[in-house]
Amino acid sequence: MVDNRVNPTSNMKLLLYNQVDGRCPFCGKNLHYVKNQIQTLLEIAHIYPANPKSHEAELLKDVPRLSEDVNSMENLIVACRDCHKKFDHPRTAEDYYRWYDLKKELMLNDEAKSAFFDNNVEEDIIKVMDSLLKIECESDLVQLSLSALKLDEKINKENSFIFRKKIRDQVVDYYPMVREQFNELDAISPYQFEKIATQVKGCYLTLIKINENQEAVFRMLVAWLDEKTGKISSLACEIIISFFIQNCEVFS
Ligand SMILES: [Zn+2]
Structure with a gap:
């Protein structure tokens, strides 16, 4: 099977991390800790899965998408390991909508911020x-x-x-x-x-x-x-x- 996943660039990771102010947007947990040096706990999740299994594609066949490109910034979100895992297993349309709405809100926030520093x-x-x-x-x-x-x-x-x-x-x-x-x-x-x-x-x-x-x-x-x-x-x-x-x- 073809793997559609493309690793985000380090600049994309930085922007995605900034977008959530360094916290998991779902549980509020800090996404880094210091032990000898700064360690990160963040994961970058695909909102619409990069490689949907057939039952997932069926489950999500009618949902709106934030981007046609699964690897674009619009379809990616930073989250903690636990929330990411719960989101992917098992996948539900209900969770999809929750993440979709939150990401939309984060993008609007970004727009407001950049308008201020235009x-x-x-x-x-x-x-x-x-x-x-x-x-x-x-x-x-x-x-x-x-x-x-x-x-x-x-x-x-x-x-x-x-x-x-x-x-x-x-x-x-x-x-x-x-x-x-x-x-x-x-x-x-x-x-x-x-x-x-x-x-x-x-x-x-x-x-x-x-x-x-x-x-x-x-x-x-x-x-x-x-x-x-x-x-x-x-x-x-x-x-x-x-x-x-x-x-x-x-x-x-
Ligand atoms: Zn979390």
């Missing part, structure tokens, strides 16, 4: 920063009308006047332009602005938990964005964070 997001912020750095004179800018300013309700009065004025000036001078740049990005890749805004908000929420001082949080957000965008211009980063204050992702 590199394109940084590239797009850099495009907006570049357009700020290319401004040549005052007349390139359209000021935001003062009646549209929403800063008073966001930046509390305990902050210094100079800090409040800096944010206010940046919003008035640059908000319309940054908004337009983000609109242009969205026209090319839909929801891109939403992705960026979600990242900024996520970072803000993490920082405000450790420090309630708005000026300090502003500084940390600028440093974070500056780091993420390869330290092109911390002034442009300030302008972008100020944009997100007016736009309600920060200090709201």
